[in-house]
Amino acid sequence: MAQGLTNLTQTDIGEGTILIFPWAYSSITQGTWALSVTTTYIHNYIYYNSSNAIGDQIDYKLILSAGDYTIALYGYQAATLGAVNLSLDSVIFGTIDFYGAEAHGAWNVGFNVLTTGIHTLSVTTKLGHGGNNNVFAYFFLIRRIK
């Protein structure tokens, strides 16, 4: 009789909680993205698209198992800021609008991963209120929720 584990076809991979410093990108598809130390911000810095254009995009590679996730973008809201589309492998799954009264915090968006493997998370600026295109970020936190 065979001994040991049975019916194994594929081990699970990926991470349940992923902290991403925003400058640790795999590619910049459009724009100039810069790190700036600013004492008025949480953690003493911001990372942002200094090019301030619609379609500015930065990409991150992630290893994700199939499942349900939430991404929290920790950043800054102000009347001078724009909005972003969030996409996974070029499919938009959410939009965050950073226009509003000045505030620091986390913006959460849920998304689903259908296939286990390496995926590309993209953050792309879109036209915001008043024609603003800048976005500021401190870091991203991705959490598997199911």
Add this chain to the structure above:
Amino acid sequence: MQGYSAGLFTPKVGEGHISIWPWHYSAVIQGTWAFTLQASALWYGYLDNTSSTQNDQLDYKVYLDIGTYSLAFVGIRNTNRAILTFLIDTVSIGTIDLYGALSYAYLYPQITNIAITTRGIKTLSVKAATRNASATAWYTGLEAISLYRTA
């Protein structure tokens, strides 16, 4: 036949995106390392080798799968800073020269195309192995290290 045997499946291990605060090291190989408050740095401070000696070194344990990785680093840049050599399991994966005009939060160009050919727990080392010919000391100044898979 059932069971765990070679070829039945390929075990996958490791992390795809690793963000390291430098003071979370697994070992101090050489030197005295201390957190220094600095209002113009990330996190309002940085980790520095106050010993300022050649080959001062910190190690970090990372869990990697086979693949291609990049490394991003934020730290101090100044004329009294060393050249950092990054190593995985004692093999250099690249260097970053910290010599230059003063910046307390300098985002250096990434080290790319780091090939990992075996999976498992690796030792990522940060070592002040060399320095620019014009540098006056062996200080480092570490603020953030990211190691992440790109392919």
